[in-house]
Amino acid sequence: MATFEESSGSDADPGADSPCRVGMIGLGSMGMPMARNLLAAGVAAQVSVHGRSRERTRPALDAGAEWCDSPRELAAASDVIITVLPDLPQLRALLEGEEGLLAGLSGPLLLVICSTSSPAGVRELAAELESRTDGRVRLLDAPLSGGADGAEAGTLSVMVGGDEAAFAVARPLLATFGTPTLLGPLGAGEVAKACNQMVVASTMVALAEATVIAERAGLDLAKLLDCLGGGYAGGRFLASRRQRLIDKDYTPSGLARYMIKDLGFATDEAARGGVVAPQLTTLAALYEDLGRRGFGDEDITVTQRYIAELDRLPDGGQAR
DSSP states (O other): OOOOTTSOOOTTSOOTTSOOEEEEEOOSTTHHHHHHHHHHHTOSSEEEEEOSOTGGGHHHHHTTOEEOSSHHHHHHTOSEEEEOOSSHHHHHHHHSSTTSTGGGOOSOEEEEEOSOOOHHHHHHHHHHHHHHTTTOEEEEEOOEESHHHHHHHTOEEEEEESOHHHHHHHHHHHTTTEEEEEEESTTHHHHHHHHHHHHHHHHHHHHHHHHHHHHHTTOOHHHHHHHHHTSTTOSHHHHHHHHHHHHTOOOSSSBHHHHHHHHHHHHHHHHHTTOOOHHHHHHHHHHHHHHHTTOTTSBGGGHHHHHHHGGGSTTOOTTO
16 A cells, blocks of 8 residues: 655555545635545545535535534545635634544645645645644645636636645545646645636636627627637637627636736745746736726626726826
8 A cells, every 4th residue: 555755654644555535625616516525436435514504504414415514523534635725814713723624644644735826835844744643744835727617617727736645535535526647746736726817817817808899899799709709819728618708708717816816926926936927927917906996706807897998097096
């Protein structure tokens, strides 16, 4: 049975060649379909879940998951815990206290962080947990791309950072969500996700500007986007947001305010590497302004509305 590198060597270490007990926490628009796909694949010996209430996790329970009353109970029942939370502060809150995850440790635990977070923050948390638990808790960062649609279909891109032994344990589990790729040491997945978000943000702004320009020129947006989709401007992101842009449907799916956070991580990483990134600077300023103007809780396609209203604002928009 494969074990984690530098682990305690316990016989309870989960191995890559045998099913392990899996816990999941953060069963929202992404986490819930991920849990159902994991359960359907049958690659885990047991899947346990915890959430704000038992009823919120009902779809996973109906699919065969076991309910845990607390993070502590979830940790005690798991060899691997997959978290699908907004960021590290939410995870840190679940780690601490008498009913926290750390209080429930019964053996080595692999913690897979699927949030889009700071690469440096993930590394700091890993070092802290390794010290506090004598190496019993190991981390992988595994941020996701593909949205709720990709989570439902099991076609997410899973960008992983960490050591090869830990990845070998997690890979069969992560493969039920989509395509996991080990990109380097801990934090590498978060760097990849920051790069991903730069491309998504720039594409979204380009689509927003293009649709506003075209509509004011009298073009039919459906026909325009079909044309763009058939050329070099086409791609999965355009396909996923096509109808929303036509209908001006900004119902939350991927919240616009998360892009502010994500581009901040990209900016930090660019600074760490001494990279001058002019487009990133513009994108970060634009989404910060979008958030200040109250659009942050809408879907990222609200960028279209933001662009359409810029010329009506007294200052013309801070991002100009």
